[in-house]
Amino acid sequence: MMRQKIAVITGAGSGIGLALTNKFLSMDAETLVVALCRQSSKLETLYERFEPRLVIEHIDFNHKTAPNSIKQALDKYDHVDFLVHCAGLVAPLKRIHSIDYEKWCTTQRVNIDIPFFITKLCLNKFKHSRVLYLTSDQPVSAVEGASAYCVSKAAVNMMCDCFKQEITDEIAAFATVAPGNVDTPMQKKIRQVSSDILPMSAFLKDMHKENKLLPPHLVAEYLWQLLNRINLKTFGTTNWNLLQSINEGPLPPVNVNSINLATIDNSDVRYLQDKLAGDVWGAGSKEYTLRRHVFNQAISHFPSVIIVPQSEADIVNTIDFANRQNLQISVKGSGHGVTGAAVINGGIVIDMSTFQSIELCAGGESVRVGSGVKNRNLDHFLSQHNKVVPLGTCPDVGVVGATLGGGIGFLSRKHGLSCDNVLAFNLITSDGQRRVVDSSEHSELFWALRGGGGSQFGVITHITFVLHPAPAYIEGGVVEWPIHKAKGILNQYSDAVLHGPRTQFLYAYIARSTAHEAKISIMGFSEDPDTSLHNIARWETDADISITHKQYIECQSNEYEQGHALYWRNGIIEGGLTQEFIATLLRCFQSCPDNTAGIMLDPLCGAIQDVEADETAFIHRNASFVCSITAVTPPGQDIAEVTEWVNQTYERLSSFFNGHAYQNYDMGKDCPLACYFGQHTERLIAMKKKFDPDLRFAGTLQRHLQ
Known part of the structure; x- marks a missing residue:
């Protein structure tokens, strides 16, 4: 049984902390959230929806009993996977000469002392965990009228750096994040201060009037992705800044101009459920968690709602709802698309799995x-x-x-x-x-x-x-040779695709492996006894042959690896495989990290070329091969090295491609439309x-x- 993840969030009763608590509970039906907060009235609605996965601990961090209360609350758990410090005080907002010393100490206690205490308390509960401190722009600079807050946030940055120096990633990775100007109760207090004391308040009032303050749910989406999607090493070696990340990456789904997050509330879900015969799954349910997943484990998208229609009428009603709510729709069949486009972030997924007729x-x-x-x-x-x-x-x-x-x-x-x-x-x-x-x-x-x-x-x-x-006669299977035979095999393969019978279909590939175990493989299908696949085994010596007579249905039952993260690039080749292409391909594979990636050639030609180029939207009628370069890794593994190899290999082979790519092997938003659709x-x-x-x-x- 999978261990339940535990997220501890301070300041969970309002603002960013409340939005992040909602996000954790909604996105993963297996996560328990421990919410540390001074007041919990706004958490009650979440508690009604997500109990028992939400534990509310009422603790005033400024009270002298806070350390004991915190210890009692956290002693119940033997592990903590996420610790996020959202609690904070912005007061006193005064010129430095008039700040009361006790109030200064209160700010430092809430903003730095208690976060230190909680983090230290959890060190023996961490294992590959993540700790995130909310701070201000990097580096923190002095703000007139907010000295107590600025000093405490500068201290938070230094504290985080100290933990990084002394605590290994095996225990926890530490990071700070600047969320930008967010429309929270704390922000409201800042705007109410006279600009004579706090000049920035005038600027923030203008931002509020112009609706330019970030909504807490958008910030929560960003933080959740930081904590769950970024690999541990990157998480702990970056000073995160929301506004900078929106402009530069690294989390593409976060787009302040177009994001449509949390736009479907419970009443909308109930309305849809009443209108439809099929199922409506909102975030937080186990069905939602199951159905949002796609074949490529590198992809993790979060729609607002997933619809499983039972009839065409359900689909019509769902489209009508999307039109009125101005939500985008993605349609999911099996979810095998490499980019995970079947499951859209922040929109409606129509899951067609019940249409089985x-x-x-x-x-x-x-x-x-x-x-x-x-x-x-x-x-x-x-x-x-x-x-x-x-x-x-x-x-x-x-x-x-x-x-x-x-x-x-x-x-x-x-x-x-x-x-x-x-x-x-x-x-x-x-x-x-x-x-x-x-x-x-x-x-x-x-x-x-x-x-x-x-x-x-x-x-x-x-x-x-x-x-x-x-087909009345079927012969199918795989023939393999050691990789040093690949040049001769690929020459023969090229000729077989261009000039061989239409009753024969041959894939060529170099599967992921260690360098000394690498093989060149031909997976074949033939329905003509005169073009036996055993003839292919004679292309080179030392062939490992696995060919049998089969029913067609057996040939169509190949086993494909499940549960992996994929990164895919592909190009189209016209004509035969040249000697230069083959040599370049093999040199590229020599530099491939062990057990992480491979190269595959899909054959075309034959009846595919009988259709005129303008007869359908499919443009690859004159092509001979689709060449795919694919990284295959366990989910969660750092893939920087292998994706760099895929990209470099694609660039090195691009001169042999015709500038197009196969649309079923979608390469994402950076690939221009003309690459798929040409003329x-x-x-x-x-x-x-x-x-x-x-x-x-x-x-x-x-x-x-x-």
């Missing part, structure tokens, strides 16, 4: 598939009818998501991409209209949905595919503006337009 149509010549169906589900269903649809080779990938971006698999060289085999889409657009999209109805959308990638224009509820007879970019943008004018549906087109 599969039915034969037109006397068994076509099949209608629900958008929650995965490759394995459809393959198993069709195997009972001796039929196939060209699908990708990963069993857990969603059929709809892969199809929208293209869809490459074992049958693609014979029957084309998944999107080439679509007869019709059932689509609900941002105006709530249900549309059947095919070659005769909404033909513009039919063009765009075949290769445009993601749910760019609405929610796909079903896709109808043309069916093909299942079709402007046409797709125009269609996005037409069918989704408010940019309701998240995706690559929305990122560009926004």
Whole structure:
């Protein structure tokens, strides 16, 4: 059983501390929050929602009994994973010559002495823990009229540095953070002071009037990400500053201009639940925690709410709600997209997992598939009818998501991409209209949905595919050689892809491994006895052969590693693999950190090239290979070294690419649209503006337009 995480937050009764308490409770259903506060009236609502995961300890830090009370409160716990010091006094706000000594001491006691006491008390409870002190801009400078506060915050910075010097990361990492000007009760007190005493109060009054003060929930989002998403070493070696980070990174989801956080309250959730037959999962529930996760464990996004519709009517009502609340929508099938785009930060996720229907149509010549169906589900269903649809080779990938971006698999060289085999889409657009999209109805959308990638224009509820007879003869498996054989293998592989039969499909890859165990591998599929995969084993000596006669469904049941963090870059190659490309690729792999990354080549050609370049939104009709450079690491591991290798390898190989990338291997917001859509970019943008004018549906087109 996983150990429960414990977060101790001081000053949890108001302002940033209250918002951060809410954030911790909402984002992880397994975390216990110990809230240390002087008054708790504003915590009562949270207590009603999250009890018993919220423990409220009433402690006045200025009272002489505070140390004993704190010790009694924390002695109940044998470990503390997060300690965040939000409690603080800004008074006395007076010129230094008129400050009462006792009040000066009170400020220092609350702002520095008690944080020191609590931190020291928790040292034997820490293990790879994180301690965060709220302070002011770095370095702290004197502010006229606020000397007691400034001195205490300067002391906090020094105290943090002292802990860093003497305490190792194995125990805890320490950091300070400057949250900026935040609209809190403390800020309100500052604004009420005469500008003759505190000149800054006039500036803050103006900021308040112009609505430029940061909301506490935005600061809490930033702090939560610091504590949970940044690796331990980076966390403890940086002086964090919210406003600077908004402008420069390192936490992309925090954007003060566009963020839509905590905009759905309990009454909205109840309203939605009353309107829908399906489920509505808000932050803090176990279902929310489970459903917000995606395949790539490097991604951790937090939507405002997750909807699991039971019907098309539920989807229409959800879109209507999003339109009225001005919230963006992402659509989740299996969540296999590398960038985690299926789960949007701060918006609505429509989880289509209940749309599991599969039915034969037109006397068994076509099949209608629900958008929650995965490759394995459809393959198993069709195997009972001796039929196939060209699908990708990963069993857990969603059929709809892969199809929208293209869809490459074992049958693609014979029957084309998944999107080439679509007869019709059932689509609900941002105006709530249900549309059947095919070659005769909404033909513009039919063009765009075949290769445009993601749910760019609405929610796909079903896709109808043309069916093909299942292969009568199957040979499949893997052939491997030691890495020093790779040059000859890749030469042969290039020729096989360009000139080999359409009944044969071959992946080439160098999997992650140690340098001395590295192999060049060919994963193959053939339905022609005359082009046996055993012939491939003769390309070079010392082959390790794992090839058998199989049912097609067995070839489609490859096992893919689960539970890893991924970082992915890819490019498109036209023509054959040149000697220079092969040599460069192998030199790149030699510098790869052990057991962290690999390189893969997807073959194209064949029937994929039978479709004209302008017939669908998929632009890679003249291409021969997709080359992917992929980092694969355990979640939470520092990936700086391996991502640097991926980026450097991509740069070194880019001169061999044609400037494009495969849209199903989305590389994120830094990759320009033309990289995916080439000559079709402007046409797709125009269609996005037409069918989704408010940019309701998240995706690559929305990122560009926004």
